[in-house]
Amino acid sequence: GDSVTQMEGPVTLSEEAFLTINCTYTATGYPSLFWYVQYPGEGLQLLLKATKADDKGSNKGFEATYRKETTSFHLEKGSVQVSDSAVYFCALSRSNTGKLIFGQGTTLQVKP
């Protein structure tokens, strides 16, 4: 069945460092891919998405490119801030059901 695998955390970075969180998926066909973020004490929020191969999703300085050949959707940001500290979830979905399949989450801690 479909599945998503993320790099294990926690990831600890200094402010203004470059961030990469790896995400790979297993699925037949062409699912949509997402990154969700969960800030401490808050609910899940959609960060960015990509719906077809080679699409690049971007938001708030974060980017991820849908790579069909490597079945990956790695999250990147050029310069992280303390306010980016959160748990990040990679997910996939099929348009027919809309249900989301999540990775296990990666905790990011950014220190001043």
Added chain:
Amino acid sequence: DTGVSQDPRHKITKRGQNVTFRCDPISEHNRLYWYRQTLGQGPEFLTYFQNEAQLEKSRLLSDRFSAERPKGSFSTLEIQRTEQGDSAMYLCASSSFRSRQGEYGYTFGSGTRLTVV
């Protein structure tokens, strides 16, 4: 629109008791989803409704779990004879069937945290 509302926010119950959670979706959304999230893990799909019809149930949803969405509006998730392993955050989300996944995306509620003691 106030988004997706879940009630209660927290529930502590004794093992063996029954509990019921409520989710009020965004009014124009006709799909409603339930997920369960345990500590340190991503949310896991439980079930979803399109209007009042329950279209899919995960194998995670044992016979102690039941979900309803009468009249296609709010939904309830009931857990009978709770066990300590049921302790988790239960998340509800809604989406519009007419919109492609991702254009509107999901809207998640803040969740109900269940603790079984």
